[in-house]
Amino acid sequence: MSERAPAPLVVVGDALLDRDLAGTADRLAPDAPVPVVADCVERLRPGGAALAAYLAARDGRPVTLITGLGDDDAARRLRRLLEPRVRVIALPVTGPLPEKTRLLAQHRPVARVDRGDGRAAGATDAARAAIRSAHAVLVSDYGRGAADALRDVLAERPPEVWDPHPRGAVPVPGTRLVTPAEKEARLFADGGPGDDLRTLSRGAAALVRAWRAAAVAVTLGPRGALLSYGDNPLLFPAPAAHPGDPCGAGDRFAATAAGRLADGALVEEAVARAVATATEFVTAGAAGAIGCEPAGGTADRPPPRAHVRVHDPRGTLPARLGAEDPRALAEGVRAAGGTVVAAGGCFDLLHAGHVGLLEEARRLGDCLVVCVNSDTSVRRRKGDGRPVNPLADRIRVLKALACVDAVAVFDEDTPERLLARLRPDVWVKGGDYAGADLPEAALLEEWGGQAVLLPYLDGRSSTRLAARAAAAVAAAREAEAGGAR
Incomplete structure (x- = not known):
């Protein structure tokens, strides 16, 4: 077609x-x-x-x-x-x-x-x-x-x-x-x-x-x-x-x-x-x-392509600051005149949508602190059987990403208390489109911060990945049982 x-x-x-x-x-x-x-x-x-x-x-x-x-x-x-x-x-x-x-x-x-x-x-x-x-x-x-x-x-x-x-x-x-x-x-x-x-x-x-x-x-x-x-x-x-x-x-x-x-x-x-x-x-x-004909009749030669670099809008601080304490990192970046960016989520089964979101979030400032739900918080939100990966594993995977400068954990259902301590300049949430709710937006306004949505890669979801994996296991078991019969 x-x-x-x-x-x-x-x-x-x-x-x-x-x-x-x-x-x-x-x-x-x-x-x-x-x-x-x-x-x-x-x-x-x-x-x-x-x-x-x-x-x-x-x-x-x-x-x-x-x-x-x-x-x-x-x-x-x-x-x-x-x-x-x-x-x-x-x-x-x-x-x-x-x-x-x-x-x-x-x-x-x-x-x-x-x-x-x-x-x-x-x-x-x-x-x-x-x-x-x-x-x-x-x-x-x-x-x-x-x-x-x-x-x-x-x-x-x-x-x-x-x-x-x-x-x-x-x-x-x-x-x-x-x-x-x-x-x-x-x-x-x-x-x-x-x-x-x-x-x-x-x-x-x-x-x-x-x-x-x-x-x-x-x-x-x-x-x-x-x-x-x-x-x-x-x-x-x-x-x-x-x-x-x-x-x-x-x-x-x-x-x-x-x-x-x-x-x-x-x-x-x-x-x-x-x-x-x-x-x-x-x-x-x-x-x-643009390949329009030159006025003088000489063959048009467009300018050479210059080197393309990964986007780093600020460039005022080292790309990897390496501080273990997220609050100390945020305070240090602010003291140096930089922009602190924070992003949050469960990040249970890390997928391409997560990685794209975090990479784009990091480009908005000079450091990125990821606020991640504790195991208890994930369980309350997602139900029994979640998280698939325990907190220690999720933190380790997040810290391995070059775009992540620090990881902070919160045990509540929402990250408001943690954000009040970090006071980021930009709070990033992933969303399908701009109609999504941002309950943290009012909190960010208290210290002059801004909440923004970044688009997720379409169709990527930890819940969908978990469901797909469970369906694959169930199908394999059913096929195995059928073969045994």
Whole structure:
């Protein structure tokens, strides 16, 4: 049975023409302390909403782009770059297409020159009809009039994804997912300069309410994305960090999320896929590696792939601190200005879901303390026959994981008393999706901490493993008895 074809997508927003002048720099100019960039190769590519449309089309889905576009030289060049992948519905404009030119040396930006002040000047019947009949809509609002011109029809048919920018308007109420970048989210939410999870979580929840959106996903660059429905956030860490040029990563994220929602995915599934795809995009050279024809006719040579490292967002402390006392470890990390992360559970039959959760939790800070239920606590929660592995074995296995810095044990049904002693900055729970309950969230707020959900690997469960093992033993015994007869 063949897979279903990707669903069509309508992209509404402000197109740009992006240009890279890429060369080498090994000396400074004699008349000013600036690098001399030589042997430049000029490459053109779609920018803004046109880049989001181009990337969605490159995924194999039918895409219609509704944007302000005239008949100036830059507009004609952009049309050639989009054909035949993207169908374009042009809105009337007041001036030439905006162009963004980056000067790069050794594939690193040195300067940027902007020109062109064209704005969308109104709607058309063709644009309105395309939105009303759309299977899914992505708005990429760069503040140049396209979303404003069509705001009334977008309000009638709220988009699946709205990718906002500071110069643009607020999303229409009812948008399914809004995807601001971290700096944009702080600006929109008036949340101040903090980049800690508590500040970001509160800001995202405030934006859900202010925008009357179903969900907000704040993109965090190499840290992944934080998804909020207005309550406990779900954090999707990036699988890897890349030191290269992130140009276009936000458009890649929005295009992927919109496409997955168009295909029928849940919001959480769409965000998870968008984080992974945006990471792959940056790893492969980001927008600078897009295979559009170069302006000068020279063969396009994308920048080389740089080394990919395992994501370590803080990097302020040794990876393995080795303290046996979890409380002393937490106090030492805090005293050094680090972030203390704690995660909890029974961890009876350790499986891939547990390991993935703990590895991602460790990436959120500078140490990870695992809070594990005692045997008595597990028995009260899970019933007779559990735990399968006694506490000493569970601790030994957890401590063997490179991502675990210390293990703390609690005998109660919940870890509140232990958390009050450790006072972690981040408390991590594994959950299917962001609707899960986090009873410890209020406690964390007492000392300025933040509770977050991390997605479990689907279908992994100690209870299921135990049931599967018991069923296998029962089947073997039955087969053995049948053979004896």
